[in-house]
Amino acid sequence: MDLISLSDLAAAFVRLADPLVLGWIVVGVAVGAVFGASPGLTATAGVALATPLTFGLGFEASMALLLGLYCAGYFAGSIPAILVNTPGAPGNAATSVDGYAMAHSGRADLAISLSVVSSFAGGVISAAILMVFAPVLAGLALEFTSVEYFTLALFGLICVAAVSRGSLVKGMISAALGMLLGTVGIDPVGGMMRFTLGLPELQSGVSLLPALIAFFAVTEILAQAAAPATGVAVSRQQPIRLRDLVPIYVRHKWLVLKSAVIGTSTGILPGTGPTIASWISYGEAARSTRDERLGEGVPAGVIAPETANNAVTGGALVPLLTLGIPGDTVTAVLLGAFLIQGIDPGPFFMVTNGDLFALILLILVAANILILVLGLGLRRYLPAILRVPPRILLPIIGVLCATGGFAIGNASFDVTLVAVLGLAGFILTCFGFPMPPLVIGLVLGPIVEVNLRNALIANQMDPTVFLTRPISAALLLALVLLLVVAWRRSSAR
Amino acid sequence: MRADRATGIATVAAGIGLGLASLQIETLVAPGLSARFFPLLLSLALIGLGAVLAIRPGERTAGDALRQMLARRAVLLAGLLLLYFLSFPYVDFRVGTWLFMLLAMMLLGSRRPLELAAVPIAVSFGVYFLFRYGFTVLLPVWI
Numbered sequence: 001m002d003l004i005s006l007s008d009l010a011a012a013f014v015r016l017a018d019p020l021v022l023g024w025i026v027v028g029v030a031v032g033a034v035f036g037a038s039p040g041l042t043a044t045a046g047v048a049l050a051t052p053l054t055f056g057l058g059f060e061a062s063m064a065l066l067l068g069l070y071c072a073g074y075f076a077g078s079i080p081a082i083l084v085n086t087p088g089a090p091g092n093a094a095t096s097v098d099g100y101a102m103a104h105s106g107r108a109d110l111a112i113s114l115s116v117v118s119s120f121a122g123g124v125i126s127a128a129i130l131m132v133f134a135p136v137l138a139g140l141a142l143e144f145t146s147v148e149y150f151t152l153a154l155f156g157l158i159c160v161a162a163v164s165r166g167s168l169v170k171g172m173i174s175a176a177l178g179m180l181l182g183t184v185g186i187d188p189v190g191g192m193m194r195f196t197l198g199l200p201e202l203q204s205g206v207s208l209l210p211a212l213i214a215f216f217a218v219t220e221i222l223a224q225a226a227a228p229a230t231g232v233a234v235s236r237q238q239p240i241r242l243r244d245l246v247p248i249y250v251r252h253k254w255l256v257l258k259s260a261v262i263g264t265s266t267g268i269l270p271g272t273g274p275t276i277a278s279w280i281s282y283g284e285a286a287r288s289t290r291d292e293r294l295g296e297g298v299p300a301g302v303i304a305p306e307t308a309n310n311a312v313t314g315g316a317l318v319p320l321l322t323l324g325i326p327g328d329t330v331t332a333v334l335l336g337a338f339l340i341q342g343i344d345p346g347p348f349f350m351v352t353n354g355d356l357f358a359l360i361l362l363i364l365v366a367a368n369i370l371i372l373v374l375g376l377g378l379r380r381y382l383p384a385i386l387r388v389p390p391r392i393l394l395p396i397i398g399v400l401c402a403t404g405g406f407a408i409g410n411a412s413f414d415v416t417l418v419a420v421l422g423l424a425g426f427i428l429t430c431f432g433f434p435m436p437p438l439v440i441g442l443v444l445g446p447i448v449e450v451n452l453r454n455a456l457i458a459n460q461m462d463p464t465v466f467l468t469r470p471i472s473a474a475l476l477l478a479l480v481l482l483l484v485v486a487w488r489r490s491s492a493r
Numbered sequence: 494m495r496a497d498r499a500t501g502i503a504t505v506a507a508g509i510g511l512g513l514a515s516l517q518i519e520t521l522v523a524p525g526l527s528a529r530f531f532p533l534l535l536s537l538a539l540i541g542l543g544a545v546l547a548i549r550p551g552e553r554t555a556g557d558a559l560r561q562m563l564a565r566r567a568v569l570l571a572g573l574l575l576l577y578f579l580s581f582p583y584v585d586f587r588v589g590t591w592l593f594m595l596l597a598m599m600l601l602g603s604r605r606p607l608e609l610a611a612v613p614i615a616v617s618f619g620v621y622f623l624f625r626y627g628f629t630v631l632l633p634v635w636i
Contacts, residue, residue, distance in 0.1 A: 056629050167497070169546045173504055176538045180511060183535070187528035192519045194528055218574065225601065226567035392608070394570075395597035396616055399590050402578050403620055407630040412582035419578035423571060430562035431500045432553070449531040456526060 005354060012358035015060050016366060024061045025363065028068020029370045035069070036076030036089060043073020043089060044329045045220060048212035049400050051337045052408040059341045059356065064363055066337050067313075070330050071367040074274055074310050075119035075375070082111045082302070091274025091309040094282040098294065098301025106238045109379060111302050113245055116375030118256065118306035123368035125260035125307075126267070126314025127361050133268075134318050134357070135350060144323070144347065146458060147465055150451035151472040153444045155479050156325055159269065161437040168486045171437045174428070178441020179448065181206050188450050201413040208336045209408050210417040211442055215435045216329075217401045218422025221394050223429055242376065248299050255285055255300055256307050263308035267315020267328070274312045274328075278305035314364060321345050321357060325447070329436045332443045496558040501547025508539030569600050586632040590617035 015021065028050070035046030046069050054062030077092035082099035095115065102111040144152075157179075161171035184195045185205030196202040249256065259281040266277035285304035286294050294301050312328070319325045324346035326332035338345050343353065350357050405418035425435055459465040466472050515536055520527035561567075577593040594613035603609055624630040 167546075167551060169542050169549075170497075170500075173539065173542045173546070176535050176542065180532065180535050180539075183532050187518075189526075190521050190528045192521070192528040194518050194532060195514065221574070222567050222571055225570040226561050226564040389603075391598050391601035391603045392612055394601060395594050398574055398577065398597060399594065399616060399620055402581050403586075403624055403630075403632065405578075406581060406632065407624060410631060415578050415581045419575050423575065426567070426571065427562060431496055431558045432551070433500075453526045453530065 008354040008358045009362075011355040012362050015355075015359050016362045018060065021060045021064045021363075022366070024057070024064035025068040025367055025370055028065040028070075029072040029367055029374060032069035032072030033076040033079075033374075036073035037079045043070055043077075044212075044333060045216040045397075046073050047330050047333045047337075048209065048216050049397075049404050051212070051333055051340070052209055052404045054337055054340055055407065059343065060359060062337055062341060063360060064367075066334060067360065067363045068367040068370070070334070071119075071123055071310065071313050071364065072371055073330075074313060075115070075123075075306070075371050078115040078119070078302075078306055079112065082115060083108060089274070091278055091312070092305070093275065094278040094305035095302055095309075097282070098297050098299075101295070101297030102302070105297055107240075107297070109238060110240045110244070110299070112379045113240060113242070113376060114248070114299050114302045115306045116372060116379065117245060117249065118259075118303045119310040119375070120368050120372040121256050122260050122263055122307035122310035123313055123371070124365055125257070126264040126311035127364040127368070128314075129261070129264045130314040130317060130364075131361055133264075134322055144471075145469075146451040146455035147469050147472045148475075149323075149325075150448060150455050151466060151475040151479075152323065153325055153447045153451065155475045156319070157437070157440055157444045157448065158479055159482065161434075167432065168483075170433045174433045174435070175437040175441040177428075177433075178438040178443075179445030180441075181211065181438075182442045182445025183449065188446060189453055199413075201411070205446075206421075206442065207408065207414060207417065208443065209333075210405050210414045211421055212333050212336070212439060213401050213405055214418045214421035215425040215439050217397055218418060219425035219429055219435060221397055221401070222422070222426040224390060224394055226430075239380065248303075252300055252303050255288065255304055258284060258288070259304045259307035260311040263311025264315035266308070267312035268318045274309035277308040277312050281305055281308035310368070317360065317364075321349055321360070322347065324349075326440070326443055329439055332440055335443065494555045495550035496553045496555045497550030498547050499555045501543045501545070501550065504543025504546060505540050506543075508536045508541075508543055511539065512536035566600065570597060573597055573600065582633050584633070585635040587617045587621050587634065590620065 031050065032043060032046055036043055047066055050065055050069055054065065057065065074089070074091060077089035078095045078099065081092040081096035082103050099111045099115065102108065157175050158172070161168065161175040180195075182205070184202055186192070186203055187194055193203065262281045262284060263274075263277040266280065267274075281304040282301065285300045289300050291298055291300060316326075316328050316331045317334075320331045320335060322345075324335070324344065326335050335345065343349070343356070401418055401422070402415055405415045406412070408414050425438070428438070429435065455465060456463065466476060512533060515529050515532035518527075518529045518532065520529055573593065573596055577589060580589060591613045594616050595609060598609060598612065603612075621632060624632055
């Protein structure tokens with residue numbers, strides 16, 4: 001498969017130039033910054049809340065809103081990580097090590113500026129890699145049968161369960177519960193009713209968007225309410241000049257490139273995400289710079305994780321756009337947004353919608369440029385976001401959860417579903433069950449089931465077919481190795 | 494009791510219950526795998542994983558988990574959220590949202606009269622206008 005054609009690229013440029021589309025990118029970046037910077041609220045929660053709003057928008061506007069939110073959400077978590085040592089999202093935890101040390105020594109402005117520029121570099125490089133790599137993978141994906149789809153979906157699911165915080169077994173239980181939720185409704189193969197409890201609203205299954213709002217936003221509101229209040233003061237910043245950044249980036253140019261490649265390739269693997277990417281990059285920075293001050297507040301400690309975690313955004317879109325399989329929780333929500341627009345991502349997406357693919361790439365680049373401009377422009381005012389007290393923020397999020405749940409289909413049942421699943425999610429969270437595997441289980445469960453059944457039926461119920469086809473066998477082998485490593489890590493903990 | 498042991502046992506029980514429920518799913522007499530196949534497979538996985546969790550529990554006690562779950566603020570906010578969500582289709586959005594915001598803010602520690610007077614009204618009308626006229630969503634209203 002060739003690269004994106006120039007005509008598709010030109011058509012995408014024209015669509016992007018629409019002031020309405022650019023306006024939605026600004027809105028997405030602004031909202032994403034609020035979600036990313038608020039500890040406890042994540043880019044996933046923001047994208048989940050914003051997705052129902054895209055019903056009334058066209059494809060361009062909805063992608064502008066959601067991708068802007070996605071990129072800004074991953075970046076903005078570094079702000080509280082640097083200022084108050086509280087990562088806005090797990091993917092920014094590595095940034096807090098050196099970032100907070102810099103802020104503590106009066107260099108918060110420098111640390112935030114490095115975070116902004118590194119996030120921009122990571123996002124843009126990953127979009128460039130996506131442009132080159134995605135068409136190749138899409139070509140490969142056309143060769144996939146049910147056997148490969150089953151093992152790949154299972155691989156993604158187990159990856160999320162294995163790398164989630166806490167115990168491996170609990171991650172797997174969450175994934176199984178998510179898949180069981182995914183079986184509610186009409187059986188996709190035989191057409192029989194399953195677990196509908198006699199409710200006609202459940203015949204079409206548990207809707208993804210109410211479930212996402214429930215498991216991420218409602219659960220987090222309650223978890224925040226249950227947590228003891230902590231009063232942490234925001235450090236004062238010493239201002240820097242932007243030209244001071246130039247020699248730092250000249251010195252660390254290879255670190256930026258390496259971190260972007262690490263972030264993108266980590267994002268391509270289903271179930272990984274920014275947390276793993278940022279720590280791998282941080283480790284690589286420690287190995288390559290051999291700076292003994294790493295961890296005490298040096299620029300490399302901010303550049304590496306921030307470049308990597310934003311580079312994940314482009315990488316995670318590769319399996320979504322080429323295989324229809326979300327690589328992380330945010331892309332799982334984005335899959336819902338695609339379906340709202342009547343677009344089914346998969347092997348044929350790039351063949352039949354080359355202009356839309358090019359548009360997505362351009363929106364990614366535009367969102368990252370906006371992050372750079374806004375981030376550098378507002379970096380001295382950004383701490384104000386943290387001053388919105390939880391006593392106001394949490395009820396507002398509650399209102400948006402209910403309204404967003406209702407807006408999905410103008411149905412009160414969806415609001416009830418958000419409430420019930422949200423409470424269930426909170427109870428599971430209290431007992432240490434991670435939410436990401438549950439959501440990925442809900443998304444991938446039907447894909448796993450249909451492809452497992454189709455693969456077995458097509459191969460005369462012979463389960464060895466999963467071992468005799470090379471891609472499937474390789475994925476299963478990787479899965480076993482991953483489980484062994486995760487089990488050892490989990491046992492050691 | 495360890496929290497993981499309790500949840501492990503609960504998971505095994507849930508797996509058995511779901512397995513029995515899966516057996517009630519109607520099936521077609523046709524070649525291939527029935528509609529029961531996948532839910533049964535998952536029920537078995539839950540039973541196995543629950544057993545592992547119960548046999549190899551972590552250090553945390555069930556009391557710690559319950560303390561987090563039953564923290565006063567969390568329980569009251571959960572009750573308030575549930576009431577707001579369940580009454581959502583029946584109560585005027587602006588009234589319900591104003592009341593929810595006011596009570597939730599008070600519950601979470603807001604005591605300033607100006608804040609309590611201004612924020613709930615601003616949020617209820619702001620969100621209403623955003624959804625009604627920005628996203629053209631018809632929210633439940635009395636008038």
